[in-house]
Structures are given as C-alpha cells and as structure tokens.
Amino acid sequence: MTPNTAVPGLLDQEVVAQWREDFPILRQTIYGKPLAYLDNAATTQKPRSVIETVARFYTEINSNVHRGVYYLSERATELYEEARRTVQRFLNAPSAAEIVFVRGTTEAINLVAHCLGRTRLREGSEILLSQMEHHSNIVPWQLVAEQTGAHLRVIPMNEHGELDLEQYEHLLTERTAIVAVVHVSNSLGTINPVAELVRQAHARGIPVLVDGAQAVAHLRVDVQELDCDFYAFSGHKVYGPTGIGVLYAKRRWLEEFPPYQGGGDMIRQVTFERTLYNEVPYKFEAGTPNIAGAIGLKAALDYVSALGIDTIATHEHALLRYATERLQAIPGLRIIGTARQKAAIISFVLSDIHPHDIGTFLDREGIAIRVGHHCTQPVMDFFGVPATSRASFALYNTPEEVDRLAAALQKVVEFFRV
Amino acid sequence: MEELRELYQQIILEHYRNPRNFGELSEATHRAEGNNPLCGDRLTVELRVLGDRIEDIRFRGSGCAISQASASVMTTLVKGVTVEEAEALFERFHRIVLGETEPEALDLLAAFAGVREFPSRVKCATLAWHTLRAALHNVAEVVTTE
Ligand SMILES: Cc1ncc(COP(=O)(O)O)c(C=O)c1O
Numbered sequence: 001m002t003p004n005t006a007v008p009g010l011l012d013q014e015v016v017a018q019w020r021e022d023f024p025i026l027r028q029t030i031y032g033k034p035l036a037y038l039d040n041a042a043t044t045q046k047p048r049s050v051i052e053t054v055a056r057f058y059t060e061i062n063s064n065v066h067r068g069v070y071y072l073s074e075r076a077t078e079l080y081e082e083a084r085r086t087v088q089r090f091l092n093a094p095s096a097a098e099i100v101f102v103r104g105t106t107e108a109i110n111l112v113a114h115c116l117g118r119t120r121l122r123e124g125s126e127i128l129l130s131q132m133e134h135h136s137n138i139v140p141w142q143l144v145a146e147q148t149g150a151h152l153r154v155i156p157m158n159e160h161g162e163l164d165l166e167q168y169e170h171l172l173t174e175r176t177a178i179v180a181v182v183h184v185s186n187s188l189g190t191i192n193p194v195a196e197l198v199r200q201a202h203a204r205g206i207p208v209l210v211d212g213a214q215a216v217a218h219l220r221v222d223v224q225e226l227d228c229d230f231y232a233f234s235g236h237k238v239y240g241p242t243g244i245g246v247l248y249a250k251r252r253w254l255e256e257f258p259p260y261q262g263g264g265d266m267i268r269q270v271t272f273e274r275t276l277y278n279e280v281p282y283k284f285e286a287g288t289p290n291i292a293g294a295i296g297l298k299a300a301l302d303y304v305s306a307l308g309i310d311t312i313a314t315h316e317h318a319l320l321r322y323a324t325e326r327l328q329a330i331p332g333l334r335i336i337g338t339a340r341q342k343a344a345i346i347s348f349v350l351s352d353i354h355p356h357d358i359g360t361f362l363d364r365e366g367i368a369i370r371v372g373h374h375c376t377q378p379v380m381d382f383f384g385v386p387a388t389s390r391a392s393f394a395l396y397n398t399p400e401e402v403d404r405l406a407a408a409l410q411k412v413v414e415f416f417r418v
Numbered sequence: 419m420e421e422l423r424e425l426y427q428q429i430i431l432e433h434y435r436n437p438r439n440f441g442e443l444s445e446a447t448h449r450a451e452g453n454n455p456l457c458g459d460r461l462t463v464e465l466r467v468l469g470d471r472i473e474d475i476r477f478r479g480s481g482c483a484i485s486q487a488s489a490s491v492m493t494t495l496v497k498g499v500t501v502e503e504a505e506a507l508f509e510r511f512h513r514i515v516l517g518e519t520e521p522e523a524l525d526l527l528a529a530f531a532g533v534r535e536f537p538s539r540v541k542c543a544t545l546a547w548h549t550l551r552a553a554l555h556n557v558a559e560v561v562t563t564e
Contacts, residue, residue: 354482356457357426360536364422372456386458386480415426416483 007399009318016315019307020396022047033366036401041186041214041345041392042370043236046300050240053299057292065291066265066282080291083298084281090301091231092222093248100254100281101294104245105213106136108232109180111247111284112209115257116178117144125150125177128206130192131157131382132185135375137211141180150177157382161188161337168197172204179208183215187374187390188337189320189345191219198227207253213237217394218316218343220309223248235293239394240300244293247284254280261286312395316344319393319402326406332413336388347374347388350409353416355389361415365408367401424532425539426483429491434483439493443476452479452549452561459485459542463549470500475550482542484533489546491526501554508547515543 020026023045028035037045057079063072065080081096088096102108121127127141131154138152145152153171156164163181172179179201184191198208207229215221217238223231230253235244249257259266259277263286268276277283304312323346327333332351350358355371362369370390373380380386391405443464452461459481466474475497477489492511496504507527513519514527514534521528533543541563552561 354458354480356459356482356539356542357484360425360539361422364419373458377455380458386460415422416431 007318007322009314009321010399011311011315011318013398016396016398020398022049022303023396024048024051026396030366030368031364036365036367036397036404038391038393038397038401038405039368039370040217040394040397041237041374041390043242044217044239044394045396046241047239047303049303050296050299054241054292054296057295062292064288076291079295079298080289083294086298086301087246087248090216090221090305091246091248092224094224095251097280098248098251098254100247100249100284101289102232102245102247102284103243103290104234104236105134105211105232106140106234106245108230108245108247109137109209109211110140111260112178112180112230112232112249113140113144114260115253117148117150118258119256120177121145121148121150123149124175126153126173126175127151128153128155128171128176128179130155130163130181132161132163132188132190132376132379133180133182134186134211134213135377136213137180137182137209138378154378155181157190160339161185161190161379162339163190163192163197165193165196169200172201172206174204176201176204176206179206180211181208182211182213183221184212184218184343184345185337185376185379186214186345186392187347187376187379187388188339189342189347189392190337190339191215191341191343193341194228195226202227214343214345217304217312219313229253235297235300238297238300239303240297241290241293244290244297246297251280254284257284259283259286263287265289307395313343315395316393316397319397319399320344320346322399323391323393323402323405326402327409330406330409330413333409336383336385344393345390346392347390349385349388350412351416353412355387357416358389358409358412361412362405362408365404365411367405367408369405421532421535425536427529427532429526429529430483430487433487433490437477437486437490439476439490439497441476441478443474446476448553448556450549450553450557450561452545452552452563454481454485454541454545454562454564456564457482457485457542459545461485461489461546461549463489463546463553465550465553467501467554470502472496472499472501472504477546477549481545482539484539484542485545488530488543489549491529492546492550495526496550504550504554508551511547512544515540 209230212233231248266286359371446464448465461479517534
C-alpha cells in the first residue's frame, strides 16, 4: 500500500476511504456536517459484514444452541462454536476450551474476581491493581475484598502515565494473590508492558489478569506470548456487537474455579441433592448465551484479520502522531498521558475550558468525542483535573478528521476566551 | 453556530468569566453541596436566611460554563428575596430550560432558554438551583442532577 505523503506512515487515503465504505453509519451528517466519529474507545462502529451476519442469523438460523437435535439448532451450535475457535485464533490461545463467552470486559473481570474470591483470597491477601485502571477493574475487586478481608494495593504511575516498574517489584509479595492491570489505558492511551509485568509476577507464582478492552482493536494480542492467566475484552470495542465479550483463562484456572453462575447449559446432571457441572468452558456459560453476539463478534474479528491488525495499528499510530502534533500546537492545550508507548487515544485539557463545553461545541461541528472522567476517577485525581476531553481513533479515521478536530478546538478557544 | 450562541449567550459567558457572589459566606445558616460526577461539575451554595428572607448567598465550585453561570445568575436573583419567592424562581427556571414556558425579554433567566435545545446540558443548568433548594430544605446529602 502506498503511504500518504502528507502524513508519514498513514495509509493511502483511498484505502481508508474504502474501509470507510464498509461502515454505513459513517455516511451520515450531524447538524449538517459529516460525522467525524472520534469516540472509538467508548465503542467502535460496525462494518456491514457484522451487521449482516447478525441479521442473517436472526433471519435464517435462529434457534438455541447445545440442545436441539434438529437442523437449525445444530447449525446455530456450529456457528457459535466456530466463533469460539475464531476468538481462540485471534488471541492465539492454546485451546478453544479456554475461551469463555461473557457480556463484556466487565463481566469477565467480575467472573475472575468472584471465583478467585471463593478459592484463593483470604484475610490479608493483596490484590495488586494499577493507578490507571478502569472502574470495572477496581470495583469487582473491592467487592470481593470486602467479602474476604483482602486488600487492594496500587502500582503508581509517573506524570507521563507510565507505570512505576520499580515500585511494582516491591509491591509483589507473598501476600499478593493476583495482579490485575489494563493493557491499554482508556483515558491515557498508555500501552503497559504486560509481558514484563507477567514475568515478574510469575517469578513469584502470582497470576495476572489483563484488561484488554482497549487493546484488541489496536494491537496484536498473543496470550501465549504475554503468558497472562486471564485476558478480558469486549466485542463492541473491536467492531463487534454489544453484549458479547470474552474471558480467556488458562485451563487450570477454569478447572480450579467453581461456577460463576448456575443454570442451564453449565450442568451435566442435576438432582435436588447434587449437580455435576459441565466441562470447561461451558461450566461458565450458564443460560442461553448471546448467540447472535458471538457470531457477530466472529464476523468482526474476521474483518479485522482480513485488513490486518498490524496494518490497522500502523495507520492508527500515524494518526495518533499527527493528532498529537496538531493538538499540541493549540495554545493552552495540555495532553494528559504522554507515555512513550501509546495507542490511538489522546486525552487533553484546554486552558480553563470545561470538557463538557468543548464536547457540546464539537458536537455541533459533527465531531463526536468523549468528555468526562472516562470511568477512571483515580487517573483524573492523579492529574488534578475533574475531567478530560478524549479523542480516540479507529481504522476508519482520517487526517482530515484530525484537521477538523484541531480547527474546531481553535474555534472553541476563541469562543470561550476568558 | 447559531444554536451555540443561543446556548452560550453573552450573559452566560460573562457570568462564567466573572462569577458573582463567588466564595465563602460567613455566618451561613444554610448550606448544601451539588456534584455531577460524570461531568465533573461541583458546587457549594451557602445562604444566610433571616426570618423568611435570603439575606445573603455565596457559591463556589468548578465546572462547565453552563453550571457556573447558572449558579452565578441564581445568586444575583435570589439575594434579598423571600424563601417563597426563591422557590417560585426555581419553578420558573425549570419551566424555561425545559421549554415549558417562554421567558419575558428582560428576564435574566431568559439567557438559559437555549439550553432546551441541548438535552444533555439541562442537568448542568439545573444543578445550582437544586443545590439551592437542598440548602433551603436542610438536605444533608450531596445533590446531583445526573
Ligand atoms: C480499559 C477498559 N476496561 C474495561 C471497560 C469496560 O468494558 P465494558 O463496558 O464493555 O464491559 C472499558 C470500557 O469502557 C475500558 O475502556
């Protein structure tokens, strides 16, 4: 592919223009302006192949899985299990039995926290998180800490939004029961050195959970290379449907853990005295799952794989560099999160102008960004700001959209000039 | 741009830049806090009520232009009025931002009529007024309009 000459590393505009064609929603105008969707860290848009796959499932195949003996049910079961194998290959997991379908990252983390609470956590145990965790990787641990008498410990970060690895080493003790860290921070964009964190934890026999919600759409994830025990992500942040997500867990944990929820599908035999649980991963999939969601997620991962995650990453990285340059040139703009390793996310504050005012202003320009604390209040506290504005990129974003963002921010400055 | 100018009227921008009655109130008799954590809008409203009259009012806080200007305008309107009159202003303000009534031309509250076109911003405009009411009613919990 030929590079974009104006912005080094960016793909040929025609390639991106073709990608954009795959996303029907991007064609619309908002208040008369073309939509510039820059809130991809919240959720990504869906390509036609995902939308059509889900529609086709309901139009032609809909039936329940794992129970019917008739054609449609067998077909639905096949597609559902095929989706599991697609996720397995996407993460390079050793076995499809290590892929549990859940509602999303949040449920995946709750599952692990709950099960670990029942098996490993006790009075005085320590749960080691980082200072840049999303609330969904804080609150589930607080809930089990309350039940078990365990405590939360926090890996600090520096003013760039990079974890303090020296402190990390000191925080790993014989009391540490689990390390739970975000792969890519949703409010700072920092890519954490997960493989290194895992290596150090494993040297002390401590398991590691990685929150991959912001990672899978932006960089190649290989759970065997990372060697993490758990990896969680949400389908909707990687061009798939909402309501479907994945927990990858090493088999030994799934074998050791008790079920998370009880119900149909997760059992082998039930009497009122005793229940035999199904094998993994079904032990963790109680009730009728989100079948269409799983199949839609497969379509999304196929889409990403067809384009090539490395191609996407290169494009987004160039976009991030370009946006960083353009935004830094705006007087009074301060980027929050300046780690050396970053992915697709720029958080910023602009003079004294409140992010909420910025968001409303940009909305009228057809530009969708996120403003607020991004479910990471400890990060906001650390940087001493109540909220930030955040632009986050996906494969379909263009340098023209970055230009529009920069121009609109310039207008914001003039409008609110104090 | 037109609608943005409607939302961010000169009066609002002016109050945002130079908030009136900003700071702490000595000998306050009533006090309440407002917080919209999703947006990061925070306010403290303090009152000195003598008899049934609001003798003095101050606010402090931080947040978006709409929330801060609304608080500032509110303090200028309720300073010196009776509690009953303040409640009536509260009602009128809400009818204006929700588009249930057309404000009169010279009404300071008219500046907030543009908010109705921005449903996600109504909560910013109303935070100060709900905090005022909580103060008058001695509500201890932090007020939110999210
Ligand atoms: C880093 C991170 N973790 C977890 C989540 C939660 O994901 P979900 O709401 O899809 O469960 C998000 C989503 O905002 C996120 O950005």
